[in-house]
Amino acid sequence: MRTRFLQTAALLILTVALAGLVWSPAWWIYLFLVPIVALGVWDSLQTRHAIRRNFPVVGHFRYLLESIGPELHQYFIENATDGTPIDRTKRTYVYSRAKLEHQVHPFGTELDLTEVGYAFMAHSMFPVAHLHPPPRIRIGGPHCTQPYDASVFNIAGMSFGSLSKPAIEALNVGAREGGFFHCTGEGGISPWHLMGGDLCFQIGTGYFGARTPEGAFSPERFRENALRPEVKMIELKLSQGAKPGHGGILPAAKNNLEVSKIRGVSPNIRIDSPPHHTAYEGAEGLLRFVHQLRELADGKPVGFKLCIGERREFEALCVLMAETGLTPDFIAVDGAEGGTGAAPIDFSNHVGLPLEESLTFVADMLHKHGIKDRIRIIAAGKVITAFDIYRTLCIGADICYSARGMMLALGCIQALECHRNTCPTGVATDKPGLTRGLVVADKWVRVRNYHHETVEDFLELVAAAGITDLDQLDRTRIWKRLGPDEIRRYDEIHPMGGNGISAPAR
Ligand SMILES: Cc1cc2nc3c(=O)[nH]c(=O)nc-3n(C[C@H](O)[C@H](O)[C@H](O)COP(=O)(O)O)c2cc1C
Ligand code: SF4
Structure with missing residues (x-):
């Protein structure tokens, strides 16, 4: 059976099993459970995010970690050019273009321009107009x-x-x-x-x-x-x-x-x-x-x-x-x-x-x-x-x-x-x-x-x-x-x- 379905079903069963708690002093547990179940159902039905659709609720941890990823990387783990086979800079490059988000970069390059292998192009003092339409x-x-x-x-x-x-x-x-x-x-x-x-x-x-x-x-x-x-x-x-x-x-x-x-x-x-x-x-x-x-x-x-x-x-x-x-x-x-x-x-x-x-x-x-x-x-x-x-x-x-x-x-x-x-x-x-x-x-x-x-x-x-x-x-x-x-x-x-x-x- 599908993982996603199992997770959502488990949450629903848990909810029903705890239904009796409504009349017990622990009714407040519902304050936590209901939003989680709702989130699981919503994740499972939405169509934009594959990870959330396949892994309802827990999939959010990926996005949470991803959103603070640059900070975690910067302080603890890797720099922008780490990550194989495709480094983080390039992965981010693709994601941002694919989603039409954040296509400009702040504060300057993160590349080491003194590193052996670093490549760059020679620009002109006299740039010209953008070729349009794109050449075939x-x-x-x-x-x-x-x-x-x-x-x-x-x-x-x-x-x-x-x-x-x-x-x-x-x-x-x-x-x-x-x-x-x-x-x-x-x-x-x-x-x-x-x-x-x-x-x-x-x-x-x-x-x-x-x-x-x-x-x-x-x-x-x-x-x-x-x-x-x-x-x-x-x-x-x-x-x-x-x-x-x-x-x-x-x-x-x-x-x-x-x-x-x-x-x-x-x-x-x-x-x-x-x-x-x-x-x-x-x-x-x-x-x-x-x-x-x-x-x-x-x-x-x-x-x-x-x-x-x-x-x-x-x-x-x-x-x-x-x-x-x-x-x-x-x-x-x-x-x-x-x-x-x-x-x-x-x-x-x-x-x-x-x-x-x-x-x-x-x-x-x-x-x-x-x-x-x-x-x-x-x-x-x-x-x-x-x-x-x-x-x-x-x-x-x-x-x-x-x-x-x-x-x-x-x-x-x-x-x-x-x-x-x-x-x-x-x-x-x-x-x-x-x-x-x-x-x-x-x-x-x-x-x-x-x-x-x-x-x-x-x-x-x-x-x-x-x-x-x-x-x-x-x-x-x-x-x-x-x-x-x-x-x-x-x-x-x-x-x-x-x-x-x-x-x-x-
Ligand atoms: C999942 C996957 C499947 C591939 N299947 C083929 C294939 O059937 N025939 C082929 O010539 N190359 C295949 N390739 C190689 C790619 O066509 C391409 O030549 C190679 O990955 C280099 O491009 P890239 O660095 O942009 O990935 C495959 C590559 C990937 C990642
Ligand atoms: S690297 Fe392969 S297995 Fe991993 S997300 Fe990409 S396509 Fe899927």
């Missing part, structure tokens, strides 16, 4: 016949199964209302992905949504899904930053009947996707497969997502792309700091290149081999704030993805139980008693607000830099502290391909 970035190379104009900030792949029904639905409605796209993740397309938001249909090594009953790639099933009007792009997942070289994992606890049906697998068992693709072999096979997917999708943009590991392999792929002209329409680069629903800890901690190094490398390679103008770069890996977007675009990306930023906008409190099916906010669980707390009508608005406010803030940074076209963003515009007496521009830290061309990172 065209995705679609020479083989694409249905290019897509994307927002600079979009929802990264998180599958149905790793996220709950209402979470997927709220993300999709948020994307629809905010004009950005929603990557399905590798679990196939569920009915909750079809609320009218633009989709990037992802297939991974399990080919969910595009597989035969035996688990091989099915061109027919793929085409059925790829031709849906909501699907604007296709993403082939080679690897993911949190577990590169390891296939996706769906814990048994989250593989319910509905999830298993959409994926075409047996329910209630752990589903491990293989680490490698079976639909093609090697670099040339990959490029031909991308081409095949584009043909099956009637010319929609097709790209692949990867976390960079062995760099020679990627350079060899670039050589092949330049020689054959077989290019994807985009490459999504996921940093090793990327998130996941479930991953082996060694893969999360010690496999793959972080975003800064992989993004500079990918951008440089595409430039070096003369194919950057055909391929857009999408970047993911803790891109949460407007400055994160600014820096990522300066380093070499064309647009960005966010997974955990969007989860925070949905109400995620970073309880880190995504793999256990006990997510207290209903974001990453299929338990009805918990998903009930995530009310789509409230949460899609937060997703839309977070996206809108963050993009607006990004455009303010662009204006402060005196930039009138996003193409002017490059590595000369941002700096990083490397030591107590040393700051360097990004184009000095990451010269283009080490070949002396420094400015055109994009």
Whole structure:
């Protein structure tokens, strides 16, 4: 039975059991009990706060503690930049934008500007007007016949199964209302992905949504899904930053009947996707497969997502792309700091290149081999704030993805139980008693607000830099502290391909 219901029921039973006290000298107990019961019922029925809805009465302690959290943190525990994987400053950043509350900061920065790694942008003495409307970035190379104009900030792949029904639905409605796209993740397309938001249909090594009953790639099933009007792009997942070289994992606890049906697998068992693709072999096979997917999708943009590991392999792929002209329409680069629903800890901690190094490398390679103008770069890996977007675009990306930023906008409190099916906010669980707390009508608005406010803030940074076209963003515009007496521009830290061309990172 649901915890929330049990708590409310217990309070009611207690109230009834003590009814006799009305005639006893202890009648005054009612002065305490009645308001508590009323609060429990109210919490259980309201739709705005998932924690209160799922944990009536006791849920208030979270809000109480949260409200005095900054003081507790300041006096006793952590500073603003503590808290992993997403620190408190960034979590607060998302919550405030999602709720349209307190979007300005008092008294000055809490960051340590002398800390190694601190990054900042160079503003102009002559700021310009805010770009309006927000620019769209065209995705679609020479083989694409249905290019897509994307927002600079979009929802990264998180599958149905790793996220709950209402979470997927709220993300999709948020994307629809905010004009950005929603990557399905590798679990196939569920009915909750079809609320009218633009989709990037992802297939991974399990080919969910595009597989035969035996688990091989099915061109027919793929085409059925790829031709849906909501699907604007296709993403082939080679690897993911949190577990590169390891296939996706769906814990048994989250593989319910509905999830298993959409994926075409047996329910209630752990589903491990293989680490490698079976639909093609090697670099040339990959490029031909991308081409095949584009043909099956009637010319929609097709790209692949990867976390960079062995760099020679990627350079060899670039050589092949330049020689054959077989290019994807985009490459999504996921940093090793990327998130996941479930991953082996060694893969999360010690496999793959972080975003800064992989993004500079990918951008440089595409430039070096003369194919950057055909391929857009999408970047993911803790891109949460407007400055994160600014820096990522300066380093070499064309647009960005966010997974955990969007989860925070949905109400995620970073309880880190995504793999256990006990997510207290209903974001990453299929338990009805918990998903009930995530009310789509409230949460899609937060997703839309977070996206809108963050993009607006990004455009303010662009204006402060005196930039009138996003193409002017490059590595000369941002700096990083490397030591107590040393700051360097990004184009000095990451010269283009080490070949002396420094400015055109994009
Ligand atoms: C709960 C969860 C589920 C994810 N599922 C997928 C997936 O199905 N396919 C995929 O390519 N990446 C998946 N990712 C990775 C994200 O798409 C993204 O690349 C990564 O988390 C980096 O973005 P972030 O730092 O904004 O979270 C998932 C991430 C999370 C947090
Ligand atoms: S609240 Fe915790 S369990 Fe739920 S999605 Fe966020 S991190 Fe995962």
